Every structure is written in C-alpha cells, then in structure tokens.
Amino acid sequence: MEHQIIVAGIGPGHPDFVLPAARAAIESAQVLVGGSRALEDFAHSGQETMTIRGDIDAVLSFIKEKIQKTQVVVMVSGDPGYYSLLDALRREFSLHTLVVIPGVSSLQMAFSRLALPWHGARLASFHGRVPQAAELAYQEGALLGLLTDRVNNSRTISAQLIALGWPPDAELHICSRLSYEDEAIVHTTLGEASSAPEISHGVLVVKA
Template sequence: MESEGLNQERAALPSHRIVVAGIGPGNPHYMVPAARAAIEEARVLVGGRRALAQFARPAGSGQETMAVTRDIAGVMAFIKSRLVTSDVVVMVSGDPGYYSLLDALRRCFPPACLEVIPGISAMQLAFARLALPWHEATLLSFHGRRPQDAQLAYRPGRILGLLTDAHYTSHTIPAILLAAGWPADTGLYICARLSYEDEAVTATTLGEAASLPEVASSVLVVVAPEPQESTSPEA
C-alpha cells in the first residue's frame, strides 16, 4: 500500500521543473551566476515587471514571459499550463526563502518539482554594509503586515532587522518601538536603495529618526545598547 501511494505521488508530479531564481537586491552584480544562467536559458520566464524589463531576453528570441501581478491564482495557472511542455523559471527579488513567491508555489505544486537558486537579500546586504553579524538578530517584516507586540519587545543588546513599506517607514516604525519601551538612544540604521548607485545608509537613533527625511521601502537595522555591567562598591 505504501509503495502504491508513493507511485501515485510520483505520477502526480509535473514532467518539468519550476526553477525559483533569487535575483538579489536589484543590481545585477549581486545576482549569483546560477540564477543568471537559468534566466538566460529559460524558455518560459515569470517575474515582476521590473525584473522582466531588466533580465528577459528581447522579444522574438523564443522566450515566453509572464508578469507577476496581484492575480497570484492566474500566475499559478499559467505556470501549471506551461509545465506540460517546458521548465518554468520564476524570478523573485532577494532570496526565495525570505518573503517571496516561493510560499505560493509550495502551496500549488509539490516541493519535489521545485528547484530553488538562492539569492542575496536586501536584509543580508544591509547587515553586510554595517559589517554586523546577523546570526543573533531578529528578522521581521513590516511590509504589508505588522509584527506582534511580543516580537518587538525591548531587551538590552537586542538587534532587529526590519523590512519596511510605504506605510511602515523610518518615521512610523521608530515611533512604534519607542512606544514599546525602546530607549531613545537606540541605534538605528536606515538602509535605502541597497546595491544601486544612489544607495544610502544613514546612522541615527530611534529618538532622532523623526527629524530626518522619511524613508519608505527600505531596511531598518535597530541595535539596542548593551546592558551596562554593574560595579560592586569597594569594601
């Protein structure tokens, strides 16, 4: 019975693969070679309009393209129809494993038919720009969502990496953290347009952020002061 179920599962797999290629933070220099090769060789290429304009082959080259829109069901139906005859390459910004279309693909297709090529995320690049290790950082997203209050709780020495959007910005997020008890002198790094020629990394504090120009759709790195060592009075 177990063998029969396994055979049925294999029979249900598409005959072709979906290659999910992370294209990095934006600048082509930050795309890994494996992703670039998959995109250049793709017969069917799916991605955001900006990514298609940047990386798709010219019209008439034999590469079919599909732009990702809010109609995710329509995008999934397109991919399914093309898998009958060809592999499909899906471009996602940053790294596929970090807030990307990979979640939707896993809901619609067996993981066994997915090949994922990692990419450099804007979050990774932000920490790299600061020469700051991120293995102990808490990574959260304000992009189209708001983390739970418990996830934003203050603790001395805590480091946050935050994705932002047009609503949750370099003004609104510091206000949220200050209201949650973070000290005003907490370090804040506003990392905007990472990898592009006009990239800007601004060092400030949570308390001073409101006095600076508002920045949206960026990465914020928040570094709480380390706890001060208590000194014992001399005997």
C-alpha cells in the same frame, strides 16, 4: 508530464549580485516569470514572460499551464526563502517540482554594509504585514533587521518600537536603494527618526 519550476533569487536589485546559477537558469529559460523590473533587466527575445502583479492566482495558473510543456523559471527579489512567492508555489505545486536557487537578500546586504554580524539578529518584515509585538520586543543588546514598505516606514516603525519600550537613543540605520548607484544609508536614532521625514521601501537595522 510536469516539468520543474526553478525559483531563482535575484538579489537586492543590481544584477552584479545575482548568483551565476540563477543567471544561467534565467538566461536559458523558455518561460520566465518575474516582476516588471526583473523582466526588464533579465528577459531577452525568444522568452515567453509573465509579469507578477497583484493577481497571484493568475500567475499560478500561468505556471501550471506552462510546466506541462517546459521548465518555468520564476525570479523573486532577494532570497526566495524570505517572504517571497515561494510560499504560494509550495501550496500549489508538489515539492519535487520546485528547485530553489538562493539569492542575496536586502537584509544580508544591509548588515554587510554596516560590517555588522547578524547571527544574533531578529528579522521581521513590515512589507505588507505587521509583525507581532513579541517579534519586536526590547531587550538589552537586541538587534533587529526589518523590511519596510510605504506605509510602514522609518518614521512609523521607529515610533512603534519606542512605544514597545525601545529607548529613543537606540541606534537606527536606514538602508535604502541597496546595491544601486544611489544607495543611501542614514545613521540616526529611533527618537530622531520618529519625527523626521519618512524613508520607505528599505531595511532598518536597530541596535539597542
């Protein structure tokens, strides 16, 4: 008999931004799956754990074995609905097995820090991928929220947007380490950022 897989969003980083429902599921889990930082923050003695690294197939095999006997809680950063392990879980397990608890995404956090409504924003991820040009196209009044990584960072993405027709004086807000004590937000422009030292692993908010 298969038990449920609870996919719990753990927010942008700091434990204060984990929803009570997610925290309760994590604390009561017999089997807990997550990244090394998440397990360090939330796992406790008595729980069986599996660290998510590069081998996703190994993680899925572990979950498949464990749900024969007990519920499994899978922690994912941000919100599970936006570029997380949820895609792989949906391909591998039946939908009635999955229970998803939403989390605060780093994109939500970035827009909130700027007191900027994001209902009209286009969202895209450069985290391990490159969006299509149409996702990034310039329009007057356009608003972008972008996830970055080490390769696709504040400098390279700014240059790419300028090449796609964005004006160099477009507003750029570089948000890093959101929710942590060393959180930093740099207010600049695409033109300035395209020649400045890169800032990686964060959120870019671009406003035309």
